Amino acid sequence: MRILLVEPEEEVQKFFVDLLSRENYEVITAGDGTEASGKVKTTAPDIVMTDIRLPGMDGADLLKWIKQDYPDIEVIMITGLGDLQPAIDCLKIGAVDFITKPVILDIVKIALKRAIDRIENRIKLSLSTRNLETLVREKTRKLAESEKRYVQLFDELPSFIIIVDKNFKIIEANKMFREQYGDAAGRYCYNVYQGLSKPLPDCPVKKTFRDKKSHTTEMEVAFKNGETRNLLVQTSAITDPEGRILHVMEMATDVTVIHHLQDHLAALGLHISSISHGIKGLLSGLDGGDYMITLGLENKDTEMIRDGWDIAKKKIKLIRSMILDILYHSKDRTLERKAVNVFDFIQELVTTMAPRMKEHGISLIQDTPKPNSDAAVWIDKTVFFAALLAIFENAVDACVAVKGLRDKLEIKISVELKDKETLFRIRDNGKGLARKYQKEVFSLFYSDKGNKGTGLGLFIAQRSVKQHKGLIKINSIPGQYTEFTVAIPTHPVES
């Protein structure tokens, strides 16, 4: 500890220096206020002991100056016994203590102890204050970081996430949601997702607000590109520290692919059982043909041979188409796309269907590119042909179903060439399809043709179109018409 002693009287000064040195203090001296202030600047003492009465700048002035410029230096006043009031005044303006002359050693020690305590306390305080500040800074940084991480997590999760209040109003939405539905804050979740005017009775958000538990449901929504998707919705409660429910988080994950797989598996299972039954019948027929041919050969009965062979041929044809169906269904071919001339393509399709149309008296209307047109589409011809053929066959079947009830049966095939996409339309004036079946037609094993349909045609058609990054749509009024529209990109697209 370094003490600056300010004392004009040499005797007294010497006395103090002896005393303080014995107590192991480093002592610097000054005879007046001006000298003292200079030494404060140059020697940086911890404690200043000053007589109140000094020539020129007195002790009180020195104290004021020190407390103003060096507040950490503790000042002890020295005063005569009959001169207490100024010393007390000095305490009020920041002196730590005062001692009276004649000096009593213990009192000096007490005053010094008080000054030292104060200095040490201040050091401790400033240390812990500094620690606290560092801690707060550190924590704030971490908080900001984790907040940023959560926001990022919230935004980047590959699901639609919204936070809704008790009135189903969206108060926050993540990036994926905003990209699909725009800035939906303030709108109602049931309205944004499904265009409803009030929540459904079994709405999971409603349930979560009621019991704070997580609930799950599935819903079907339309994306802005017109696609129908299946979303798996999970809710969870967001509560305040007291456990009161404030908001519900709703996370919707696109599970359309899983649905397709499920459909695919269901279709496969159903199909296998129906196919195995069908094939048994076909084989019996084939055996019949075989029997008749053998019998005819034995008896040289050409009629019998011909009949038998007709049956065999018919069955072979059916078995072939069934097997092709299965192959298409079970194998995910990679597309081999090429630019294919639209006119040639349509011509082939129409030619393939011509015999069946003629057989049932269905006329064809064509609104397609003219011969020599160089319009082309980027397709895997085999796969895409199968898709359009299935739709075309469907149109013929729809006409056949109302044969005799219409003045004329007709199928219209048209192609619309646009810059980016090419639209194929096949429209028949057959029996039409009720709205509730319009989706089923594609997504599930579905046939309304009894054992004549495999139930696979349109399922495969949809898959083929999807493989081409295209869309397939159905538009129909029961008893009037059905129109399928297939839209595919005209040119190669980057996947």
Place this chain on the structure above:
Amino acid sequence: MTRKIMIVDDDPDVTKFLDIMFRHNGFETCIATDGKVAMDVFLKEKPDLITLDLEMPEEWGPRFFRKISKAKGFNTPIIVISGVSGREFSIPKAKAFFAKPFNADEVLKKAKEILSE
């Protein structure tokens, strides 16, 4: 006396097959392409044996059997010929069950056996 076999199946190629096979082996035949018309054919033709398919569009084999078995004094033997699994349980009183595709010789043998009882 020539015995008459009634063939009930919705697949015309199968009925044709059975028809030719039975007739070639000295039986008379009659055909019903559906469970629904089978009743009329049965009453008119009074067959000695019936071969019955189970799955037919208008009326299923078992339903036809329930109806026909209620006819007075009915005891015409039945052979089930069907691709449906579980066919053994469909008509408990049937004399024999054959899966599709069936072995023509075995069906013929069975028919002869039943009719000679």
